Amino acid sequence: MYEDPSRWAITLQSYVQLTMLQQHILPQVHALNRKESVKMLMKKITFLFSLSSFTMPAVDYAVLTEWFNWIVTNVNIPIDLIVYLQTAPETCHERLRIRCRNEEQVIPLEYLEALHQLHEDWLIRQTSFKVPAPVLVIPADHDVQMMLKQYEDHKEKIMHPVCKRSAT
Missing domain, CATH: 3.40.50.300 (P-loop containing nucleotide triphosphate hydrolases)
Structure with a gap:
């Protein structure tokens, strides 16, 4: 991705959004001897990396933006x-x-x-x-x-x- 961002940025960012969404919607499990559950993730589904539109063609950026907006609007991801x-x-x-x-x-x-x-x-x-x-x-x-x-x-x-x- 870093050697050829215009080719690989959309691929990487799409995969990051997918895997983060998968992690966020997994059910929380209670830890041993704890009443409440804790889920710690490296990062929330985020638009930050795709905001780096300088790394990808405008059309890829537009597609990634639409996908992100759909997730934020349609999937409840409490934090x-x-x-x-x-x-x-x-x-x-x-x-x-x-x-x-x-x-x-x-x-x-x-x-x-x-x-x-x-x-x-x-x-x-x-x-x-x-x-x-x-x-x-x-x-x-x-x-x-x-x-x-x-x-x-x-x-x-x-x-x-x-x-x-x-x-x-």
Whole structure:
């Protein structure tokens, strides 16, 4: 996708939307010794990546937009909390370099900067797309030990968000 985005962006984004939708509509299961169920997903069905219309032809972008709008309108996907691991594009780029996966070595910093801007516009400035739940922002430019500490500091908020659905 990164080597030839105009060819592969629609394929990747369609597949991402499909698999995220499949994960979101699976029934929740109760964890051991817990009364309530918890479902944590990497990301909600999101328009962010397809908002990067610079990576695909306009017709593909239009089709993906229609598909996304249909999902949002016709499928109930409740969400209680968004945890935004706010990371600088330079940090992400360095982590890709260190991880050394062949397919990620071609990802330009400019692409990560564009995605970062989209996340900031959506989750921080809330200007690009309606935020469907409260946003917990956790700075994530830190090493693993500091991230574990931050997780522990926020564990209660993450594992037991105030459910907006129970109030309605």
